[in-house]
Amino acid sequence: MKNILTVLFGLIVSLTFGQIEKIEPPFWWSGMQSNQLQLMCYGNDISKYNIEIEGITITDITKTENSNYVFITIDTKDVPSGKVLINFKENEKVAFSESYEFKARRKGSVDRKGFDSSDVMYLIMPDRFANGNLDNDSHKDTVEKANRSNPGGRHGGDIQGVIDHLDYLNDLGATALWSTPLLEDNESTYSYHTYAQSDLYKIDSRYGTNEDYKRLATEVHKLDMKLIMDYVTNHWGSKHWMIQDLPTKDWIHQWPEGFRRSNYRMTTQFDTNASTVDAKGCMDGWFDTTMPDMNQSNPLLLNYITQNAIWWIEYADLDGFRVDTYSYNDKEGIAKWTKAIMDEYPKFNIVGEVWMHDQAQMAYWQKDSKIGAIDNYNSHLPSVMDFTLHDAVTVMFDEDGNSWDKGMIRAYENFTNDFLYPDIDNILLFAGNHDTNRINEIYQSDINKYKMVMTLIFTTRGIPQIYYGDEIGMLGNRDKKGDGDIRRDFPGGWPDDKRSAFISETSKDKVGGRTQDEEAFHAFTKKVLNWRKSSIAIHKGKLLQYIPFNHVYVYFRYTENERIMVVINNNSENQELDMTRFEEGLKGLKMGKDIITDTTIDVSENIAIPAKTSMIIELQ
Template sequence: MKNILTVLFGLIVSLTFGQIEKIEPPFWWSGMQSGQLQLMCYGKEIAKYDIEMDSIPIIDITKTENPNYVFVTIDTKAVQPGKVVINFKENDKVAFSQPYEFKARREGSAQRKGFDSSDVIYLIMPDRFANGDTTNDSHKDTLEKADRSNPGGRHGGDIQGVIDHLDYLNDLGATALWSTPLLEDNEPVYSYHTYAQSDLYKIDPRYGTNEDYKRLASEMHKLDMKLIMDYVTNHWGSKHWMIEDLPTKDWIHQWPEGFRRSNYRMTTQFDTNASAVDAKGCMDGWFDTTMPDMNQSNPLLLNYITQNAIWWIEYADLDGFRVDTYSYNDKEGIAKWTKAIMDEYPNFNIVGEVWMHDQAQMAYWQKDSKIGAIDNYNSHLPSVMDFTLHDAVMVMFLEEGNSWDKGMIRAYENFTNDFLYPDINNILLFAGNHDTNRINEIYQSDINKYKMAMTLIFTTRGIPQIYYGDEIGMLGNRDKKGDGDIRRDFPGGWPDDKRSAFIAEGTSGEVAGRTQDQEAFHAFTKKVLNWRKNSDAVHNGKLLQYIPYNNVYVFFRYTEKESVMVVINNNSENQELEVGRFKEGLKEFKTGKDIITDNTIDVTENLSIPARTSMIITLK
């Protein structure tokens, strides 16, 4: 009887204190370039056990001040696909065992090609795009429930809604999709933006499942489209299970008063005159009260987010990352994170959000920057976002006349600083995104101004990105009405919508199609983007620009085999251009075709261009 009680007691102890709750990554792949893997093992007082693996060498075991964690680094160079066993031992006896799986990689996985300047990226807020599965609008495991009447609440958009409308995106001419984060965000309010993540290995159940996300990538690849994940390295959500039980005290940046907001002065990252307290205030301050600031100088945390990023690339078959608040991270840590990913996938692409207003400061963050080299820094980040061009686009089409520093000269001056960037074609361009006022709000639904702005974005150097709904003239003002106003539901994305902007104007049936005004915005966007798909001059050509006269900006994109002339008349009056001035760009060309109007243009004669008009002329 005593022996039976002893066995039962040992079993109870094992179940209560020994059974592992999580191993992350949950599985891995054979044939990975790094050759090492660090397993995060979590369970009640799991650190008291010794750990052995029969078939894989253990390089290191790290235990922290929290006995619920053990970090096990293993050698995976020779590992083959299949399951191995991890033994947790106490007093030289196996207390319990845990299987762990290594999967076979996709053929050619390491050489996957990321997004580039041949692509046009379509940015969506998934909660606001389309509700393809109404059964997951609310979920028992998450706090915030759906309330479409609340501008800052959950509205029900999901991964299935995106899959259902991939044909719309493909027809529009988009070749890549950037979705704001889809990982679980279990904050009780304002969780739809999902930048306060609570589980880095789990798609938010209100969006779908991990399998749904993998299926999204697969369906996109069938259409030769690319999927870009919005990855957040700088902060997690306050409800993340690891935040609630920290592996180490310095897993996050701690402050004596509990919370200190970042000063947001990213210039302190490279300012040679910056005080230490200000630099720490930027890097270590929290982005918001619900977003603890992660400490990338902690090697365990850095390795955790590095492996997590690689896991999602491999698992979902991703084509790129957009990294949120890139320049708020510990800059040495984020450089190691970026390099590790690019070493594993040398043709991948990562664009970082570096929201600054000076080209030299943005160029500092691009890979191999000569500016970064001044203080021996290399971020290894392939791409940054062109916020200075965005700044210019926000105002220049509101400015009249022949000014020294206003109107189209803003575009010209932006590009005069291109020499600062080590890879100018790998810059992401945009007129608006999920954090800015809607472009059509700023230009008061003036389609001519929209056409001029997007002509510039779609034809100059770099990788253009369009924000969902801009192509149908959607409005929104965050300054007056908050973020929810610039993140409105896409018309037709919900079963009870009476009008759908996913379908053409005048479509018969119970649901009406696009309005006449929406159709005008859409038709222009679709025409230019589908033309752009086949223009090597716009994808890879050089940029030749001319100083704007009378608020008319002219530039050329050209290769040895193709030339495109772009004319933007940001003037309230018609203008006539003396073509002789553009001889360098026109070369021996005699005619061209304006792809916007389909008109044939004689480029040997002076060129007349109507007021508030853009032209994209393919030269022949």
């Protein structure tokens, strides 16, 4: 009898297939923290039907001005894994039925641990990293085709290419992988960056499949690394299928003239003196012509992107989000979105892009901020990006003259404002990313300046992030040559590349490896990152800093059982440190080892440090 019912069930579904074009989320899980799920059903004139779901309580049905949509809210408490039938009825008769599945939840899913200050995050642009599958460089499902000769075109990098080189990342010392978005972007040009997404439930076919993305997570976890998804809440792409047929007029922010660009003044979000028109111009203006601004104050839209984010965490087994343009969203809506995710996964981590140039303004956006509390706002966002430190490291190593406010004092002053942040260890640090000039372009391939920059990024408080290719000295200037120049292909990521920077210069492989210059950048990065993996003082220790004298900046990272002394000499001349000044940091310790040079150092005596050099001294 059971087999007959199963056949009949399949027959019903197959006969009615096509009545609904989409149900999203496409499936869900039993045993989730939240017992509420809102199904979006889309199909021609679908709202005319009455709806029942066998064995499940429907708590709300929302129909909009667009009859092609209906939103069904259901109670999922105690719903077992398996399939159920959604019946669409007309005149009390079932017109057609659709199958919907609840999957068994991954064991321990709720307790997944996000990235933290023990990690080093490696950022890639997948289209420019490595091409592991030549067959998907162009795809029938998407408009733009591969053209590697075009700096702003698709180059063919994909998920398989990333998987093929995970051992390289692990060997380098990275412990977390952040990829710029991989979801479908069907714009006719510049679709490679994938920030103008056209389907939130589908990996772009030129990168691979949803299963490939899940496989990436599995392979990442095998290496004890973490996978972070770049999530975009503020805008979608103009070719998104829902933008082509809006569920509601206020699904996106619309303007009388059609398109109005954001004024990008994020300060209007909290400025007590801001005019309403300027605040609206930031939050509701479009990021670009191909990126409609989403209305997070619309509860249907907010539910949609919240469930989509949770779906990807659960489906792909993710360890974190980096949220693009976080502070451009409706701030109440994005706080609800963030809280819902953190309620579902209390140990998860989310870092928001808050591209501002003042510590108080950035700290406003971190969870439990006392600054945000002034206007009763709490974003619930665990982590923000340290753009003020980025501002400092991109200029201070070229500032050699005596000055009150230039050179290494910029780093010192940045950290004097740490008291503004509720959780200073949960701050993302970086010298560059996919939107900034390459750090080695700024410092003209000076390996000593690279070492000073990265010594600071890798050893101060917070979570370091390195941009792909910086570890081999890659260059790029977006101001002169556009975004494509800072997003160059990683050498060796394509089968026809003449050499591969994924392998050392001494490799016996047929393809040539890193050049001597590239090897120097790589060797330093690898050495420090792999040492960092085991340093509890760097992961969890407090920061004790000293005012820079003569462009020499000294600070300590320390716990009860471990002390690290960091010295950065940005002076163009050799310097000698009077060690009696640092007794508070040394705590009576007399010997140490510089992990950069493997040199034993007597810290009870004055230390000589060469010009434009850094030291990381593990005190013993």
